[in-house]
Every structure is written in C-alpha cells, then in structure tokens.
Amino acid sequence: MKKLLTPFVLLTLVGLMQSCSKVPLTGRRQVKLLPETELVQMSLAAYNDFLQENQVVEKGSDAEMVDRVGRKLAQSVTEILRQEGMEERLATLKWEFNLVEDKLANAWAMPGGKVVIYTGILPITKTETGLAVVMGHELAHAIAQHGNERMSQGLLAEAGMVAVDIGTYNKSEEMRQSLFLALGLGSQLGVILPFSRKHESEADEMGLIFMAHAGYDPSEAVQFWTRMNAGAGGSSVPEFLSTHPSHETRIEDIRTKYLPVAMTYYQSVKSKQK
Numbered sequence: 001m002k003k004l005l006t007p008f009v010l011l012t013l014v015g016l017m018q019s020c021s022k023v024p025l026t027g028r029r030q031v032k033l034l035p036e037t038e039l040v041q042m043s044l045a046a047y048n049d050f051l052q053e054n055q056v057v058e059k060g061s062d063a064e065m066v067d068r069v070g071r072k073l074a075q076s077v078t079e080i081l082r083q084e085g086m087e088e089r090l091a092t093l094k095w096e097f098n099l100v101e102d103k104l105a106n107a108w109a110m111p112g113g114k115v116v117i118y119t120g121i122l123p124i125t126k127t128e129t130g131l132a133v134v135m136g137h138e139l140a141h142a143i144a145q146h147g148n149e150r151m152s153q154g155l156l157a158e159a160g161m162v163a164v165d166i167g168t169y170n171k172s173e174e175m176r177q178s179l180f181l182a183l184g185l186g187s188q189l190g191v192i193l194p195f196s197r198k199h200e201s202e203a204d205e206m207g208l209i210f211m212a213h214a215g216y217d218p219s220e221a222v223q224f225w226t227r228m229n230a231g232a233g234g235s236s237v238p239e240f241l242s243t244h245p246s247h248e249t250r251i252e253d254i255r256t257k258y259l260p261v262a263m264t265y266y267q268s269v270k271s272k273q274k
C-alpha cells in the first residue's frame with residue numbers, strides 16, 4: 001500500500017508546488033491542479049449551451065446597462081492586475097456580459113470571463129451602482145479562478161487513496177458534472193452547491209475594489225446586500241443563497257473590513273476626475 005501511495009504523493013506535491021499561486025489583491029495562496037485553459041474550454045461549451053437554452057435580452061436599456069457596467073469593470077480589472085503585476089491572469093479572459101430573462105435573482109461568471117445576469121436580480125440591484133456590486137463580485141470569482149480551485153479541491157478529495165489520471169479526467173463526463181458543480185451552476189443539474197464562504201468573502205472583497213476603481217461608489221454594497229436579504233428571504237438563489245457567509249456577517253465584513261480599503265480606490269479615482 002505504501003509503495004502505491006508514494007508516487008501519487010510525490011506527484012501531488014509536485015503538482016501543488018507547480019500550481020500554488022496567489023490570488024490578486026488578497027494575496028491568499030491557492031492550489032489549482034487543472035490548466036485554466038482546459039477549464040475555460042469546458043466552460044465555453046457549458047456557456048454556449050446555456051445561452052441556447054435561455055432567452056438572452058439583446059436590446060433595451062437594461063441590456064445596455066449590463067454591457068456598460070461589465071466593460072467598465074473589465075477595464076478596471078485590467079488596470080488593477082497590471083498595477084499588481086498579475087497580468088498573467090488576463091490571458092485566459094475573454095469577457096462577455098449577457099442579460100438573461102429569468103425571474104430568479106441570480107448571476108454568475110464562468111472561468112474565462114463569461115458573465116450572466118438574470119433579469120430577476122435587477123429589481124434588487126435597482127441602480128447601475130447596485131448592478132456594479134453584483135458584477136464586481138462575479139468578475140472577482142473569475143479573476144480569482146475560484147472554479148479551478150474548487151475543482152482541484154474536489155480532485156484531491158476524490159483522489160484520496162487512489163491516483164487520478166488528470167489527463168483522462170479532463171475529458172470525461174465526470175469532469176463535466178464536477179465542472180457544473182464547481183462553478184456553482186449546480187442548479188442546472190438540480191443540485192445547489194454554493195461557493196464556499198472563503199470564496200464568497202474573497203469575491204466581495206475584490207469586487208468592491210473593482211467597482212470602486214471603475215468609479216462606482218462601493219458603499220452601495222451595504223444597501224444592496226440589505227435589499228438582497230429582504231428580497232431573497234424565501235426564494236432560492238443558487239449563487240447568492242449562500243448560507244455562508246450569513247447575510248449579517250457578510251454585511252458586517254463589507255462595512256468594517258472591505259469598504260475602508262475600497263473607499264481609498266474610490267477616492268483616488270474621484271480626485272483624478274476633478
């Protein structure tokens with residue numbers, strides 16, 4: 001048994017060393033075992049299927065707003081990652097922002113930067129700044145490559161005592177299923193698995209900075225999450241359902257930890273505009 005384990009343990013360690021990188025802005029170390037390019041390719045297939053099966057809002061002021069906010073945030077992400085010397089995270093990104101007709105108050109982003117906003121969340125975001133709270137959070141999931149990290153965690157857990165051939169795993173149906181779950185799109189499969197509390201908090205933290213740098217007042221996040229609590233109380237919202245972080249903790253963290261930092265970005269942008 002020991003002999004069998006040793007090569008796998010070695011392989012894992014090599015893999016960990018190769019793939020251990022830092023998340024932009026938060027500096028948290030993360031383990032990603034899958035090539036991001038592979039994940040992006042898989043995601044693209046899932047994304048195209050989703051757009052086929054759902055009604056995309058092509059025209060009108062709401063669709064324009066989603067596109068406008070998305071572009072401003074993407075610009076902000078590019079500038080910040082360059083400042084941080086982390087441009088390599090931009091390599092796999094090709095942003096797309098779509099508004100989809102669905103009464104669910106939801107939104108998500110796939111690896112590679114495909115962002116979908118459901119019309120059902122617009123009554124809660126209310127304003128362009130409110131939408132920037134949601135989209136900043138979603139772009140952050142993509143930049144932080146949370147999907148990859150989550151799949152890697154799943155792989156490591158599954159591996160347990162048996163070596164997993166990552167090369168084969170990449171192309172299997174199993175991978176496709178895990179991908180959907182890892183991306184928080186489990187609702188498509190009738191299973192809901194929200195991002196972890198750590199990932200949610202990190203997306204909040206980074207999202208506020210992205211929106212602030214794009215010129216949107218990040219303090220709106222407190223109002224948005226308060227409305228989200230009130231509005232989504234009884235319904236199920238896959239990405240934002242998040243039993244973790246609890247809504248109270250989330251708002252408290254935003255107010256006391258993340259907002260003070262984001263406000264410095266906001267004030268810096270505002271002083272340049274004068």
Ligand SMILES: [Zn+2]
Pocket residue numbers: 137141195199200203239
């Ligand atoms: Zn999230």
